[in-house]
Amino acid sequence: VNYATPLIHIRQLFNKYQKLETTNKKQGNLLTRQPCHEHSGGHYPHMDLARHLPVAMQRIGVEARHQREKPHSSLKLGPIGALIEHANREMFWLSNCSSGPLVRRIQEESVLRFAQPPILENSFIQAVDGVAIDPFGEGRPKAGFLRDPMPLQSLMAILEDVESDVELTICRGGNVANHSVSLKWRSEYEKGIRWVEEPMYETQALDYEVFAGITVMEMTANHVWSLIRARAFGLGKWLLPENRKKKRLMVTHVETGSWAEKVLWAGAVLESLNGQNVSTLKEFRANFVPKDQSDSWWLKTDDKDVFVASFQKSVEEQTLEYLMGKTHLGTDHFLSVTKAGRP
Numbered sequence: 187v188n189y190a191t192p193l194i195h196i197r198q199l200f201n202k203y204q205k206l207e208t209t210n211k212k213q214g215n216l217l218t219r220q221p222c223h224e225h226s227g228g229h230y231p232h233m234d235l236a237r238h239l240p241v242a243m244q245r246i247g248v249e250a251r252h253q254r255e256k257p258h259s260s261l262k263l264g265p266i267g268a269l270i271e272h273a274n275r276e277m278f279w280l281s282n283c284s285s286g287p288l289v290r291r292i293q294e295e296s297v298l299r300f301a302q303p304p305i306l307e308n309s310f311i312q313a314v315d316g317v318a319i320d321p322f323g324e325g326r327p328k329a330g331f332l333r334d335p336m337p338l339q340s341l342m343a344i345l346e347d348v349e350s351d352v353e354l355t356i357c358r359g360g361n362v363a364n365h366s367v368s369l370k371w372r373s374e375y376e377k378g379i380r381w382v383e384e385p386m387y388e389t390q391a392l393d394y395e396v397f398a399g400i401t402v403m404e405m406t407a408n409h410v411w412s413l414i415r416a417r418a419f420g421l422g423k424w425l426l427p428e429n430r431k432k433k434r435l436m437v438t439h440v441e442t443g444s445w446a447e448k449v450l451w452a453g454a455v456l457e458s459l460n461g462q463n464v465s466t467l468k469e470f471r472a473n474f475v476p477k478d479q480s481d482s483w484w485l486k487t488d489d490k491d492v493f494v495a496s497f498q499k500s501v502e503e504q505t506l507e508y509l510m511g512k513t514h515l516g517t518d519h520f521l522s523v524t525k526a527g528r529p
Contacts, residue, residue, distance in 0.1 A: 198348045202261045205347075258387040262371040263348065266339050267296030273310060273321040282360030286310035287323035287338070293427060295375045301365040305356055312362070313355035314341040343369060378433035378465075379424055381407040393467055396515050397474075397504065398483065398495040399444030402456065404467055405436040409453075418453045433465045437487075449493040459485045471519045 269291040278284060289309045292298050298305040312318070317325040324335040327344065336344075342352045349370040356365050382391045385408075394403045403409070410424050423429055435456040440447050456464060460483065462473040476483055476497050483497040505524055508516040 194344055194346070197346050199261055201346050202259070202349070206259055258384075260384065260387075261348070263343060263369045264297040264300075264371055264375050265293070265295055266298070266342070267293035268298055270311070270323050270338070272323070278310075281308070281310065281358070283310045283312070283357035283362075285321065286312040286319045286357065287321055295377070297367055297369055300372065300374070301354070301367040303363075303365060305354065305365050305367075306358060309356045309358040311338055311354055312357050314338050315345075315353050317341055342367065377430040379405050379407055379410070379430040394438070395467060395470060395474075395517055395519060397520065398493075398500040399441035399446040400437055400450060400485075400493075401439035402435055402467070402470060403438045405434040405455065409436055409438060413453045418451075421453055424455070435464055435466070435470060445495065446493055449491055450487070454491065455488045457486050457488045457490075474519065475523065 268289050271288045271290050273286065273288045277288060287310065289298070289305065289307060289311060292305070292307050311323070314325060317327060319325045319338050319341075320335075323338050325338060325341055326333050326335055327341060331344070342354075345352070349368065351366045351368050354365045354367055356363055382388055385391055391404070391406060394401055396402075405424065407425060407430075410421050413421050424434070437450050437452060437454040437456065439452055440450050456470075458464060459470055459473045460476050462469070464470045464473060481497050482494055483500065484492060484494040486492050501524060504515050504520065
């Protein structure tokens, strides 16, 4: 598969990389090379190679290992998260503004809410960094591009340092003011049900628990899309913005032939475990062992389906399968419960 990537995005990535390198150097994270008894002439006529060569090779090995161990970084931009509508003359007349599209609604995770000062709903965006915006939400960049009309969302993200501030000229109620907007990613933008771009570097997104034939993970948008493509029904609602705010637990696999297969299915969303509401794996593990010495291990889905299993029998069966070579059944939490015995 061939991908065509705009040059501006490549330059933005290089800019991000250079900023990270500069930060690392300031923090002293990069190794500095030390001279090996350098003489004034820059030669080493009396160097004992037998003594210095192993040290030099060791330094090269350390530097190579350091290069491999550099932390992974990604370039993520904050969401515009706004409903922007075409404006007409009547709307301009009612608002006492002259140009630009109307920002009808702004989501909680929008970069516009974190602007300085914050941008309010029912405002008109008249310019982006001095580029005039027409009522359809498009403008022509001043230089560096083909002068074709571009959506204002693209105009906000064409700077080489894409994380730097962008100036928006806003009109609301006849008052025109400049607002500074940063597309830099903030923790407030993270959704409970999120899309995982690089699972290799986000090992926490691969965390799971298995018990009584059921595999449970924290729901991601990847799960939902995979199940929708597999023609699972009723899951599209979890992609709506209002339903993605809170984390959820999902059954991602049910062992074939198990009792759980009669009640649950891949895509079932958990509501409670042993009578306690759970939405994260941390809460799931905290309520994993039934209370009051009960042997009933039970969970309920958001569709009010209830699955009940014998806790002690399920532990014994899963332990046996783990010892027979099914290592994926031996999660750290399950083994800790098995080793310590039931509290």
